[in-house]
Amino acid sequence: MASLIINNHEIIENTISDKIKLENNTLTIPNNTVVEDVINIKLIKDNNEKLTFNVGNNSEVTVLVEVIDERVDKSNYNINLTAGENSNVKYILIATLNSEDGLLKHDFNVSKNANVKVLAGLLGNVLNTKLNANLIGEGGNIDVKSVAVSSDKHDQTVDVYLHHNAKNTYGNMVNVGIANKKGRVILNGIEKIEQGMKGSEVFQTLRGIITSDDAVIEVNPILLIDEYDLKAAGHAATVGKLDEEMLFYLQSRGLSKEVAEKLIINGFLEPIIREIEDENIKERFNKLVNSRIWFIWI
Numbered sequence: 001m002a003s004l005i006i007n008n009h010e011i012i013e014n015t016i017s018d019k020i021k022l023e024n025n026t027l028t029i030p031n032n033t034v035v036e037d038v039i040n041i042k043l044i045k046d047n048n049e050k051l052t053f054n055v056g057n058n059s060e061v062t063v064l065v066e067v068i069d070e071r072v073d074k075s076n077y078n079i080n081l082t083a084g085e086n087s088n089v090k091y092i093l094i095a096t097l098n099s100e101d102g103l104l105k106h107d108f109n110v111s112k113n114a115n116v117k118v119l120a121g122l123l124g125n126v127l128n129t130k131l132n133a134n135l136i137g138e139g140g141n142i143d144v145k146s147v148a149v150s151s152d153k154h155d156q157t158v159d160v161y162l163h164h165n166a167k168n169t170y171g172n173m174v175n176v177g178i179a180n181k182k183g184r185v186i187l188n189g190i191e192k193i194e195q196g197m198k199g200s201e202v203f204q205t206l207r208g209i210i211t212s213d214d215a216v217i218e219v220n221p222i223l224l225i226d227e228y229d230l231k232a233a234g235h236a237a238t239v240g241k242l243d244e245e246m247l248f249y250l251q252s253r254g255l256s257k258e259v260a261e262k263l264i265i266n267g268f269l270e271p272i273i274r275e276i277e278d279e280n281i282k283e284r285f286n287k288l289v290n291s292r293i294w295f296i297w298i
Contacts, residue, residue, distance in 0.1 A: 112137030
């Protein structure tokens with residue numbers, strides 16, 4: 001795995017190929033480049049005002065970005081990614097921030113016939129995450145899957161905004177929020193199709209899982225469609241506690257209530273986890289998310 005580790009604005013490790021350039025906080029993947037190794041970028045207490053990825057035409061890359069910040073004061077991370085024509089990009093985000101005032105903002109630009117997959121695991125204390133995608137080329141596709149876990153007095157807001165500015169584009173989001181104790185999660189899913197963007201498709205799934213009477217989850221699916229000639233459009237939103245009958249069945253099989261709850265929640269997370277092809281990254285992602293899920297019962 002190629003690594004780029006940035007600690008407080010300073011590069012402390014860089015094993016990325018010479019073909020991939022990092023200049024002025026901009027990482028560039030040239031045209032017609034297939035990067036077989038996962039590029040692992042760690043931002044440690046960095047507060048990078050802007051980190052930019054430019055993926056060239058006909059290129060393919062998987063990027064794992066880890067934002068690790070134990071400070072409780074204000075944190076602000078801004079990341080931009082542009083996927084060139086006919087490119088394939090998988091972007092995996094793992095964020096663990098202790099900030100009481102955190103902002104994690106991403107902007108994705110999807111060019112003609114580009115395919116972008118975004119997987120996000122969000123574990124913050126007070127964190128506002130914005131995942132904004134602009135589909136600017138015909139045939140562009142983006143698929144966003146995220147999970148936010150809040151416990152104690154954690155407060156997380158996840159805004160996913162997919163903006164269709166080209167014909168025959170595809171946008172899908174699956175956002176999951178889990179809240180326990182006095183945790184709070186707000187999931188806002190917005191998709192906008194501009195007039196004239198014929199043949200586009202939009203889908204939303206927002207799911208909230210509450211494991212405490214004091215926890216709060218809000219889900220807000222919004223479709224803004226100014227074009228009638230679409231392939232398909234739909235959304236679904238649910239908020240609720242874990243199924244009591246399912247819990248009873250698992251406990252009748254000898255599992256404790258805590259283990260049964262964890263098993264059910266992992267079932268909700270599985271569609272997100274399985275999208276990670278690299279087994280090492282999958283194990284790390286799964287372990288991190290489950291550590292927070294397990295923590296919420298302690």
